[in-house]
Amino acid sequence: MEQPAGTGEQRDVVSCFSRDFNKMTAFEELGALARAPYDLTASGALSPERIRSYRTHAAGFDLLYATQRVDDTVLAALQKLAEESGAVSQFMLMKKGAVLNRIEGYPSEERQVLHTACRDIFAPDSLAPEATGQAKAELDKLADFLAALEAGGIVNGAGDSFTDLVQVGIGGSDLGPRALYLALAAYKIPGRRVHFISNVDPDDAAAILNGLDLARTLVNVVSKSGSTLETLTNEELVRKAFAEAGLEPNRHFLAVTGKGSPMDNPARYLRSFYMFDSIGGRYSATSMVGAVMLGFGLGYAHLEEILRGANAMDLAAEVPDIRRNPPLLLALLGIWNHNFLGSETLAILPYSQALVRFTAHLQQCDMESNGKSVTRQGKSLAWKSGPIIWGEPGTNGQHAFYQLIHQGTAIVPAEFIGFRASQYGQDLLIEQTTSQEKLVANLLAQALALATGQPHENPNRCFAGNRPSVVLLADRLTPYSMGALLALYEAKVVFQGFIWNINSFDQEGVQLGKKLATRLLAHYAGRRKNSGYNGEVSDDSGWALLVAAGILAK
């Protein structure tokens, strides 16, 4: 099932673009420029011309960046940084199947990075024909399956259709798909609902199962390796509930997994859909990991619109001019704020309740990709890699943590996301404005207030300003614009990784905790075999066992 590991030319891509971030001439230039960044609080600093010209557009999204601490000189240096690091060239090679998931000279995953191929299905020719062919084959299987559900060809043991689907997965098999489904719930097929079980917390699964008619519920179990502990544990919990209800699991359970994994077993699943090694979990929302659930919940046509929007943004990411490439520009503005102006975090603030889980998805996509300490040659980084990503939907956030963003001692760059019209269209004029207008007005007002600040004779009512933000604005949150937004951030993260010369596609940092947890669980299991064990976890036993196991003493 594995794809070929790329041509020789593609294999060498890591070496040929691996320049130390701090050795580029643009790095030095930007360092000098950062000593006197553009002053957004100066009189006239936010002129109408600046607002009009510091703006770009792709795939339905405007990116407004007048409220960043940049001028044309800084933008030129950022353009140079993009070129020196070969950001767009590497992106193109990625789309063509270069083996970018590797660390030179050390054992590493040695994989291609082909999430873009999942949606490169609209043009006659894809940049990565084999991966796109695989993606299309799975989409065709899915379309057939969904049509059979619709037509009554696939039903439960009593001949009823399915109304609910529970997605069982964790990490990338949960966050991206869940964020998309919640964002697009306004588009769902009437009478169908999707639910998610992810945490190993037994209360999580119990709370969801308690509200369901299992007889009419499909369960979609998602794990590439087919061995993710939390997912298998939750699958067993759910299978037990089906067994207790007297239902045949293989009429209800679907699998999304790697071909040949322990879960690729027709005896246990009604259908299996495949995911491939060239698609990392946190980039997998547009693969079968998200598609099966989205197809069931929203219908195949809406799923295709998501892919279409993502593909449009992937194409926009190929443009070399940073002022016409929103993902690349966003990546560079992030680097300016993080590496040159010294901010440690980035707030993602969607002014749309439907995007309630989008920030959580980006936390994974960004922090798991770029929370790294070594270069692609295995050297310790002498510069900061990825920021901490956090945020909540506005205007809720305004009534919560915005105090710190405006008046705290840390500078928090912000990325606002908004829409000109609402999804449902149920709105109300109060004092001559609609709720959607209030939402957009608040978003714009926050960007301005952060930038310009305000002097005041009462020091407690003073706003220092010069707090940078961007505004991402689209007409409406649709399947197409959601796909574009997802791909915008995926490409941004990848560009930053290229520029920092890190591998944005592995996640070795999650291994140590996993290893220690496994050792601790072995002790719990051993203890259970002895008599007198009362079934409760005591912290004494846990910590004492860790000590006894030599883990604490190293």
Add this chain to the structure above:
Amino acid sequence: MEQPAGTGEQRDVVSCFSRDFNKMTAFEELGALARAPYDLTASGALSPERIRSYRTHAAGFDLLYATQRVDDTVLAALQKLAEESGAVSQFMLMKKGAVLNRIEGYPSEERQVLHTACRDIFAPDSLAPEATGQAKAELDKLADFLAALEAGGIVNGAGDSFTDLVQVGIGGSDLGPRALYLALAAYKIPGRRVHFISNVDPDDAAAILNGLDLARTLVNVVSKSGSTLETLTNEELVRKAFAEAGLEPNRHFLAVTGKGSPMDNPARYLRSFYMFDSIGGRYSATSMVGAVMLGFGLGYAHLEEILRGANAMDLAAEVPDIRRNPPLLLALLGIWNHNFLGSETLAILPYSQALVRFTAHLQQCDMESNGKSVTRQGKSLAWKSGPIIWGEPGTNGQHAFYQLIHQGTAIVPAEFIGFRASQYGQDLLIEQTTSQEKLVANLLAQALALATGQPHENPNRCFAGNRPSVVLLADRLTPYSMGALLALYEAKVVFQGFIWNINSFDQEGVQLGKKLATRLLAHYAGRRKNSGYNGEVSDDSGWALLVAAGILAK
């Protein structure tokens, strides 16, 4: 309705404890100690004795802090910092009604801070008898109301009982109450459900109302001032839905508001419950702001248990010895990591899906309180105030952003929260361990992995360690322990504010954005009065209007 502004002695509390953080002798000592903090990666650094002795307990929670970069010398200096800043003395004066919400010499809110009085109802004598008396009076009103609902004395127009309640509020009227309800959903009264509408996003309200039988739904509108724009907008949206369903709003709508506010109007509400100026929004979850909804959803007895747990932690916060006072110790460890070891953020990581919104509540409680730039004398801070708070429940987080926590270039101190037994008790043995054991094992393993790290010949599999964390562990997530956890963090935040010499009880930083939004909305409204307006918000109009209004040009 206002409480007296405190005695003369209490009024002077701000002056008498206002020492600059960086002028205390402990500040200098800690600065010197921070040059060589305790090395958690050294052989034997995490000895069983250390784990046993770096542990304290209150109100059902263990606080384990062996995995912090502290030793007895640092703890002694932190004890001194607590004493020099008068942290516990100020806490006692706060509980007695001192006017701590003020900035000396400048117009400010000039209020008492008496959220602790809401739960100081169990001992014969309260420290703040008047505030406690008010709290008790409201609780009695609530108990009567809930009993009448139960007994059928209060019903809808058709004589049916109420099954659902929608809480309409934002910020503190939403985050804390919602976090508590979700945490304790396992304890809810069968057949009753609570829902929340907070964002001004019209899609949010529409999605919730679409799923409800309005005839059997109560609506609890919460706004201290009775003039919160988002809340009034949402209330109108909901009232419109009731009117369209032919229902009488004043049989369904409840108000929680300040006495005498525009919302204190018996003609429009079935019942009004009062909140008082001495309780800030972000500290109001145990006042009527949370109590009405919790009483309806969980029953009065469970509500009382929440208050009992909170009160127990408030009492623990009075202990002068930092090693026997979990909230104070947590505050000081936070200051050690933030001000002396240089971390900008703090991750709150509950290993319980039920705590899914607790971190969002803490974001408000902490960041709105301590995201400040001036002292209580109005001087610019020469030291960092509150950190950025973020996090998600584990083990989900492990599959998302933990990569950065383990191997990123920023150090992220973490606070893990866990429970020895599950809430529902539906658990399953897989490979001889339960899901709850897996949860606890993962939590402990993460704390250890972050602390000790791991050398490796592959630099990409190396873990530097020395990443500090604490573990908060209780037997089970119950109403009592939830109350205790809430109060633990409230007290922690207040202690940090006292030590940094900032006013943790105002929120001037939210005003500028509000003001600019109001001005922008005035333009939208004006535009609507002209002909040809099509109802859609265009960013052009928005930004151009801002320019025309002179806001951009300052």
